[in-house]
Structures are given as C-alpha cells and as structure tokens.
Amino acid sequence: MHLESLTPERRRLAEDILSRLSPYQPDRVILFGSFARNESDELSDVDLVIIKETEEDFFSRIRKVLRILDLRTAIDILVYTPAEFRDMQDRGNAFVETVLSEGVVLHG
Secondary structure, three states, rough: EEHHOOHHHHHHHHHHHHHHHHHHHEEEEEHHHHHHHHOOOOOOOOEEEEOOOOOOOOOHHHHHHOOOOOOOOOOOHHHHHHHHHHHHHHHHHHHHHHHHHHEEEOOO
16 A cells, blocks of 8 residues: 555655654655554554664664654654565565555655
8 A cells, every 4th residue: 555545634644754754764664553554543653664774773773763753643663674574574474464465655
C-alpha cells in the first residue's frame, strides 16, 4: 500500500514524519499497525519500520530517530539495516511478512 491509502489526517501525520526524518536520510520508511490499516483511535501509537545503512547499534538507531522526530504522538520505531531486514525476510520472519503485506510504504 502507499500513502494515498491513508485518510487525510493520517496522511498529514505521515508527511510530517517524513519531513522530520529527511535529515536522517532513510532508505525506506514503512508505516504498519493500526495507523496503516486506518483503524487507529486516540489510544493507538504510530508504528514505523525504518531501513537505513548505518553502523550504529540497534538501540542507538532508535534513540537517534526518536530525537529527530520529537513527536507528541506515541510512536514505536524499529530501525534495521538493509542486510538485517533482508535476512529476516529471507528467514520468513512473520513480523517482517506482516509489515510488508499490511504496511504503507511512506518512502523508498
């Protein structure tokens, strides 16, 4: 799915996220979960998978992106290198399969 599949309100949030992420230069950004399915409510968080070539460890990547985004919305972020994401995909990781089948590609 693509950005156009989101409601106007969710699309504005996605565009804000992409704008804030621009300095980080991600290879790919995928929105998944209830926001991607247009099923979110006031208790929902925003779920993102970000793919970027980096030497930083897993938790440092997440901290860096959270600082960059500085959102007032609850957000869960996972940042993988292309090799890590590809490896999980090759192994048939159920989480990755769900992200790819239900997610909305915001960038990349």
